[in-house]
Amino acid sequence: MKKLAFLLALIFSLLPAAALAEYITVFNWYDYIDESVISEFEKETGIEVKYANFTTNEEMYAKLSTGAGEYDVIFPSDYIVERMLAKGELAELNLDNIPNRSYVMDWLQAPAYDPTGAHSVPYMWGTVGILYNTDLVDVEVNSWQNIFDLELAGEKSVFMLDSIRDSLGVALCSLGYSLNTRDAEELEAAKQVLMKQRAEGIVKGYLVDETKDKMISGEAALAVMWSGDAGYAIMEGDGNLAYVVPEEGSNVWIDAMCIPAASQKQELAEQFINFLCRPDVAARNREYIYYHTPIQQVADEMDEEEKQNPAFFADQAIIDRCEFFHDIADEMEMYDRIWMEIRG
Amino acid sequence: MKRSAFAGPYVVWMILSTVAPLLFVVYFALTDRSGAFTLENLAKFVDPIYLGVLWRSLYLAFYCTVICLLIGYPAAYFLASKDFARNQALYVLILLPMWMNFLLRTYAMMSVIEDTGMLNNFLKWLGLQPMEIIGTEGAVLLGMVYNFVPFMVLPIHTALKKMNVRLIEAAEDLGAPPAQVFYRVVLPLSLPGIVTGITMVFMPAVTTFAISRLLGSGNFFLFGDIIERQFLESNDWNFGSALSMVMAVLILISMSLLNRVDPKKEGSGAY
Numbered sequence: 001m002k003k004l005a006f007l008l009a010l011i012f013s014l015l016p017a018a019a020l021a022e023y024i025t026v027f028n029w030y031d032y033i034d035e036s037v038i039s040e041f042e043k044e045t046g047i048e049v050k051y052a053n054f055t056t057n058e059e060m061y062a063k064l065s066t067g068a069g070e071y072d073v074i075f076p077s078d079y080i081v082e083r084m085l086a087k088g089e090l091a092e093l094n095l096d097n098i099p100n101r102s103y104v105m106d107w108l109q110a111p112a113y114d115p116t117g118a119h120s121v122p123y124m125w126g127t128v129g130i131l132y133n134t135d136l137v138d139v140e141v142n143s144w145q146n147i148f149d150l151e152l153a154g155e156k157s158v159f160m161l162d163s164i165r166d167s168l169g170v171a172l173c174s175l176g177y178s179l180n181t182r183d184a185e186e187l188e189a190a191k192q193v194l195m196k197q198r199a200e201g202i203v204k205g206y207l208v209d210e211t212k213d214k215m216i217s218g219e220a221a222l223a224v225m226w227s228g229d230a231g232y233a234i235m236e237g238d239g240n241l242a243y244v245v246p247e248e249g250s251n252v253w254i255d256a257m258c259i260p261a262a263s264q265k266q267e268l269a270e271q272f273i274n275f276l277c278r279p280d281v282a283a284r285n286r287e288y289i290y291y292h293t294p295i296q297q298v299a300d301e302m303d304e305e306e307k308q309n310p311a312f313f314a315d316q317a318i319i320d321r322c323e324f325f326h327d328i329a330d331e332m333e334m335y336d337r338i339w340m341e342i343r344g
Numbered sequence: 345m346k347r348s349a350f351a352g353p354y355v356v357w358m359i360l361s362t363v364a365p366l367l368f369v370v371y372f373a374l375t376d377r378s379g380a381f382t383l384e385n386l387a388k389f390v391d392p393i394y395l396g397v398l399w400r401s402l403y404l405a406f407y408c409t410v411i412c413l414l415i416g417y418p419a420a421y422f423l424a425s426k427d428f429a430r431n432q433a434l435y436v437l438i439l440l441p442m443w444m445n446f447l448l449r450t451y452a453m454m455s456v457i458e459d460t461g462m463l464n465n466f467l468k469w470l471g472l473q474p475m476e477i478i479g480t481e482g483a484v485l486l487g488m489v490y491n492f493v494p495f496m497v498l499p500i501h502t503a504l505k506k507m508n509v510r511l512i513e514a515a516e517d518l519g520a521p522p523a524q525v526f527y528r529v530v531l532p533l534s535l536p537g538i539v540t541g542i543t544m545v546f547m548p549a550v551t552t553f554a555i556s557r558l559l560g561s562g563n564f565f566l567f568g569d570i571i572e573r574q575f576l577e578s579n580d581w582n583f584g585s586a587l588s589m590v591m592a593v594l595i596l597i598s599m600s601l602l603n604r605v606d607p608k609k610e611g612s613g614a615y
Contacts, residue, residue, distance in 0.1 A: 059576045156476075162562050164577065205479050205561025210454075217460045219478075336578045343565055344393040 024072040024204065024268045027063075029255070030055055030209075032075070032124075034288035040274050047268050055209075056163070064089075064260060071260055072269040078254045079325040081120050082113040086327075090119040091259040100277035104294045111254060112324060119272050120256035122294035124285075126168055126227035127252050127314050127322055130244040131234075133145035133214075136221035144174035144246045147222050148197050151184065155201045159214065159223035160194075162206040164339040165325060167194060170224055172186035173248050180326045184334070192337045198342060206343065215241060231290030231311040243311035245318045252322035254294070369592075372585035385586035394570065394587070401567035402594075404481065405549035408488040409496075412545045413538070415489070416496030420537070421530075423497070435501075438494050446491050447554060454478065454558050455488055479561035487559040488549050495544040503537025504508035504530070539605055547595060567591060 026038075030053045038049050052071070054060040057080045064071065076084065084090045095101060098108070108125070110117040113250050132141045139152055147158045148171075160167050169179040171190035181187060197203055204220045211223050212233040225233075230243040257276065259269045275281060283293040292313055293299055299313065306312045314322070376382045388394075423435055441449060456462045457477040464474035478484045507530070515525045553568030565573075567587070574584025 056576065058579055060581050062576070156479075159561075162557075203563070205563055207557070207562050210558070214458070217458070219459055332578060333580075336580075340393050340565075340570075343562075344397055344570075 025050040026073045027071040028075045029054045034090040072263045072265045078113040079327045083327040090192045091261045092292040098274040100274045105296045107296045120258045123257045124291035126291045129248045131225045131230040133221045135240045150200045153202045156204045157221040159211045160206045179323045194342045228291035369585045373589040385583045408549040409546045412493045412496040420497045420500035483559040487555040492545045496541040499540035500537040503534045507533045
């Protein structure tokens with residue numbers, strides 16, 4: 001009994017100290033921020049940041065919904081914002097505390113997944129496209145056929161994304177269907193495209209994080225990739241890599257900053273979001289992770305050559321032919337099944 | 345204080361880290377999302393797609409175990425022999441890779457066997473045809489053997505070390521030729537080590553997941569991959585738990601079969 005009492009005393013003596021120190025817990029994608037930005041925020045505001053990482057939206061959502069931790073700022077993608085909003089899992093932001101939100105580009109002020117713009121602030125955005133090696137590809141790359149047609153692609157030449165929605169989305173785009181289709185026949189047709197691609201030996205592998213380094217070292221000629229990873233590969237490579245968003249269209253996406261409804265520290269969290277929207281801070285993050293910035297001023301200050309490169313910035317023409325993902329959580333089992341048939 | 349009390353900390357640890365999670369797995373496996381009892385998760389597993397993945401995991405683990413035994417036994421035999429008694433360098437070399445995290449080792453292996461990796465660059469430099477290894481089942485097998493072979497060597501080495509040398513001398517005195525000494529004396533006495541080694545290699549091999557992604561380039565799933573997917577991608581804990589349960593039962597069955605080979609439990613009981 002004595003031991004127990006001692007232990008309790010110990011715990012209670014530690015509690016007040018923990019409660020007094022102001023801190024927030026931030027849950028972001030791996031490698032998705034210039035970390036010096038965090039320490040600068042801590043220095044400026046005196047708020048301590050506890051930082052945790054995730055790899056996919058699904059993983060983040062799973063951790064949030066099991067209540068495995070208390071998070072104050074999260075970085076879900078558009079369709080997850082849509083889902084969480086529908087379920088009432090996001091706090092309404094007090095926009096007075098986030099004046100820097102006004103720097104966000106006009107077309108991102110009230111996006112479809114958050115029509116009032118009151119529950120999310122865009123952090124980064126980008127597209128899905130094809131990164132290719134100009135030394136290894138001698139045809140023009142501007143279509144999804146470049147990765148699905150054996151004649152154009154060649155054997156063992158393409159890295160696909162190990163991600164159900166992205167890979168199936170690419171196949172749907174190549175057929176002219178919507179990324180968000182629930183039509184079983186359209187999904188079946190897309191499945192056939194991916195199965196044929198695999199059966200003909202075009203696919204070199206299904207990966208996510210490893211692909212950019214493999215493209216730099218010339219392991220494959222083409223890869224389906226997110227624009228920021230493509231931007232990284234282009235910057236680190238030998239100048240023989242290029243990125244294109246195919247003319248049939250593709251996915252454009254936004255990673256937003258949100259506050260879970262369960263957060264007890266909304267005001268502190270809003271300070272953090274506001275800080276990340278400050279143009280000088282946003283510029284540093286953009287230069288560090290190469291994704292498209294939603295902050296107009298930062299985009300305006302990019303040099304012309306970079307701005308013309310779709311890996312670093314999508315112009316209006318690209319945005320117009322791209323589509324956002326919508327939440328299809330209820331169809332996930334069908335998607336999963338299709339993906340198993342392709343990969344298994 | 346009773347002596348059994350000394351086991352207290354471990355019992356608590358085991359309840360928290362083994363028994364409780366195991367109960368969770370069984371609970372999730374036998375319920376649906378709403379928490380109602382169902383056998384649907386197990387029924388879903390009986391599908392050519394998942395059975396095919398299981399079959400691939402089993403035969404790759406089997407090959408891996410056989411190769412580890414073929415490489416590991418002679419190595420352990422040499423390590424335990426008198427010629428080697430004063431030289432511990434090789435022993436350290438076998439242990440050395442285990443000081444590093446297996447993921448790092450696997451990443452390193454990946455960059456060696458890639459098409460543009462060290463091995464192929466070397467072959468090209470020699471004027472030879474480069475080899476296509478990465479992304480194949482062979483590459484995954486290579487990675488498994490590379491990672492797991494020390495787990496075969498060490499228990500066999502221990503068993504051989506424990507062996508009474510006089511038994512061998514006695515066999516030799518009675519006129520047994522070297523081959524017979526090996527088959528009639530050394531091999532049976534080292535059997536407990538072999539059983540432990542097989543267990544320690546087969547179990548991690550059959551549940552492998554990251555190696556298949558890194559060295560197989562994600563070209564095919566292993567059973568561990570599809571379990572991981574259920575938790576991280578599909579968010580279907582119930583089906584993921586059902587798959588884990590199937591795997592646990594399979595391991596249990598194979599271990600009990602293996603135990604018949606070593607009825608006296610002389611293997612150091614790694615399971």
